[in-house]
Amino acid sequence: MNDQMFSKSITTLNIETSSARLLSVSGRRVKKWGEVPLPAGSVRDALILDPVGVGSAIDDLFKSTGMSRSGVLVSLTGFGSVFRIATLPRLNAKIISEAIQWAARREMPVPLPKLHLSWQVIDTQDTEQRIFLLGTPRSLLDPFYQALRQAGIKPRAIELKPLALARMVNRAEAIIINLEDESTSTTVLLNGIPEVMHTIMVKTEDLLLEDRIQKLTEELTRTVSFYNSAHPEHSLSPATPAFLTGEMASQPTVAALVQKSIKYPVESLTSGIQFPPDLPVPRYAVNIGLALREIPPGRGDKATPVNSCPLKINVLPTEYHH
Structure with a gap:
């Protein structure tokens, strides 16, 4: 399917602990993106404590970017799920x-x-x-939805971040490491399906970057050990690619530090949609994965690879569908 045949606009929203990120796609191309800081203390341990403050910030972001609020696809942290x-x-x-x-x-x-x-x-x-x-x-979903309502958003779907990232990296077998300011998530994919999804919250005030990478390495070792013990017939190969996503992954030194600390090859992110060279792709990887939820899979060529992740789960409760 070419761009002329698929031209509808898709708006995606990723809410993190300290910021919210918008990205729009039209015809397999990223058109706009933007980010806004959230009020200090409004989100703690993935829980939105101030839905009004978060919703107002997101409302301002939509106004400043001019993106559509119709049928927005939204991500929810995997913490606690x-x-x-x-x-x-x-x-x-x-x-x-x-x-x-x-x-x-x-x-x-x-x-x-x-x-x-x-x-x-x-x-x-x-x-x-x-x-x-x-x-x-439900304790996460309820204030999350309240914040969306405050921003004037009736989401088309709410999807967990690890599932959006699985779709974005588009590999049958992979390790996805999501490094945000206050959280680290590790997802292990087998046949495109998450077999391990683990998120920890991180207090970063006193941590140097090297300390954060060391904690990541320890967490990855535990995660892979857990996976291998549960899948003795299909343990992870040392050639399994690792992908870095999130705010910290956009820093030039992070990929090199992570690669020095883990045995798995760290690969660059690619996607079945086109994006401008100045888009910080790791920072907006969740948004891109959300957009790919609505874009028909490609035919398997390098430009538009077949979508390896078969999951398309909407965690929006039916009582919110009004």
Whole structure:
């Protein structure tokens, strides 16, 4: 599908602890982007404490960039979210929801009333199917949605950051390291699907860059060890590519420091959409991944590679669809 055939505009919003980032895409091309700082203390440990202040800042960002508020795609941190891949018998549509609730009660380490449950079938065999179960804390979702309403946004979809990043890097097997000012996320992909998603909050006041990289290395070692123990038949190869995303990944020295600290090759980010040379791609990688949610996959050539991530989960609760 060429640019003339696909020309609709897509607006994406990524809300971090200290800033919010907007990016718009039209016809497989990034058109605009912008960022605004959030009020100090308005977000702590991924929880929006001041929905009015955050929403007002986002409202100002939309006004200053002139981007559309129609059908915005929004990312939500993966902090506190839990997922499981469950295997169930093939069931008809009338009883699949009940079976999934049963599986979630059995598999999830958090009581279901505290979570908003989303799911997607990722594989179907003759007699059974594999289902990606995702539980998002309602305590995070409620003030998050309040901030969006304050900004005059009715989102088309809310997606977890690790899933948007999985779509952006577009690899069947990869490690994604998201380095933000106050958080570090590590995602391990197998067959394009996150097998590990782990986010930690970081207090950066007294940390030098080298200290932050050291903590990242320790966290990555634990994450990979956990993954390998759970997948002894498919442990990560030393050739598995690592991708750096987020605010800190835009700093020129970070990639070199990370590469010196880990054994996996750090590769540059590419995408099936075109972007201007002055776009700080790692900083807006989540936004690009959100946009790719709405763009038909390419044919597998280098310019528009096939989308390796099959997940397209919307964690927007049905009670918010109004």
